[in-house]
Amino acid sequence: DGGITQSPKYLFRKEGQNVTLSCEQNLNHDAMYWYRQDPGQGLRLIYYSQIVNDFQKGDIAEGYSVSREKKESFPLTVTSAQKNPTAFYLCASTVAGNPTDTQYFGPGTRLTVL
Amino acid sequence: GENVEQHPSTLSVQEGDSAVIKCTYSDSASNYFPWYKQELGKGPQLIIDIRSNVGEKKDQRIAVTLNKTAKHFSLHITETQPEDSAVYFCEASGGSYIPTFGRGTSLIVHP
Numbered sequence: 001d002g003g004i005t006q007s008p009k010y011l012f013r014k015e016g017q018n019v020t021l022s023c024e025q026n027l028n029h030d031a032m033y034w035y036r037q038d039p040g041q042g043l044r045l046i047y048y049s050q051i052v053n054d055f056q057k058g059d060i061a062e063g064y065s066v067s068r069e070k071k072e073s074f075p076l077t078v079t080s081a082q083k084n085p086t087a088f089y090l091c092a093s094t095v096a097g098n099p100t101d102t103q104y105f106g107p108g109t110r111l112t113v114l
Numbered sequence: 115g116e117n118v119e120q121h122p123s124t125l126s127v128q129e130g131d132s133a134v135i136k137c138t139y140s141d142s143a144s145n146y147f148p149w150y151k152q153e154l155g156k157g158p159q160l161i162i163d164i165r166s167n168v169g170e171k172k173d174q175r176i177a178v179t180l181n182k183t184a185k186h187f188s189l190h191i192t193e194t195q196p197e198d199s200a201v202y203f204c205e206a207s208g209g210s211y212i213p214t215f216g217r218g219t220s221l222i223v224h225p
Contacts, residue, residue, distance in 0.1 A: 004157075033213075040123070042203065042217035043158075050211070058212060090157050099208045100146035100165070105157030 003027065004106035006091050011111045013078070013085070021076045021109045023091035029104070031097030032074035036060060037088040037108075046089075049074055050097035078111065086113045116141040118206045120216025128224050133194055135202055135219045138186040143209030147180060147187045152201045152218075162189070166208075194223045 004025045013019045023032065034046040045058030049068040063082025068074055074093075078085045089109045094101035117140040127133050137147075145166035150158035164171045164178045164187065171178050175194075180187040187206075191198055204216040 006157075040217060042120075043215040045212055048212070056211075092157075097211065099211055099213075102148060102160050102163065103150075103158075103205070103213060105150075105159065107157050108155070110155075 004091060004093055004104060006089075006106040006109050008109060009107065011109055013111065013113050015113055016080045018077055018079050019111065021078070021089055021091075021111070023074045023076065023106060024072055025074075025091075025093045025104075025106075026072060027093055027095075027104060028071075029093035029095050030071070031094045031101070032068070033092040033094075033103070034058075034064070034066065034074070034076045035090040035092065037090055043090065046076065048097075085111055087111060115212065116144060116206055116209055116214040118204060118214050118216045120204050120219060122219060123217065124220045124222070126222045126224065127194055129194060129196060131194055133189075133191045133198070133221055133223075135189045135204070135221070136186060137188070137204035137206070137216050138184075139206035139214075140185065141206070141209040142182075142185065144206040144214075145208035146206075147178070148205050148207075149178060149189045150203045150205070152203065154200075158203055161202075191221075194221075196223050196225050199223045 007022045033048040035043040047066040049055035091106040092103045148163035152158040177190040
């Protein structure tokens with residue numbers, strides 16, 4: 001089955017620690033995205049990548065970092081600089097990164113800072 | 115950039131009733147308007163989409179209408195069922211490489 005996997009499903013972190021969320025896709029999609037979802041806030045874009053070894057900041061990139069070394073993988077690191085990291089994080093991909101491509105979402109990772 | 119407003123934020127209906135969710139957008143360059151359904155604890159999934167060259171699209175109990183002049187589009191669900199209960203998101207894209215989503219509508223269908 002083709003799709004997007006995110007791991008882990010639940011993640012707990014102590015304040016001051018960096019943590020990395022995994023996102024893998026086997027859809028052969030060029031573009032990948034990271035969103036943060038908070039209650040009543042909808043989906044806010046953190047970073048996106050249209051091609052390997054290239055990525056762009058979204059609306060709320062501060063306190064986050066990404067890498068895109070392989071087409072299939074787009075890990076997100078939540079750093080200690082992110083003031084309020086507790087949220088539901090969604091990874092998505094599109095065929096070619098065109099503005100009119102459909103977004104395919106993973107199942108999400110719920111991060112809780114203790 | 116694009117701005118998408120979605121209403122209502124919560125919609126409660128009885129099983130069998132119709133539900134309508136509306137989104138307005140600001141960027142006249144947007145030309146792709148998908149709708150996603152998100153069940154609790156899961157990622158959003160595309161349920162229907164429409165492009166700017168058509169005014170209406172239907173798929174069984176679900177339909178989407180688009181009014182480009184007024185810059186709004188709507189999701190219509192007929193004969194609602196309890197399994198339709200979820201959060202629904204609209205998106206307006208095409209003017210830039212950054213997708214823009216509405217804030218979501220929580221649909222509750224009472225048996």
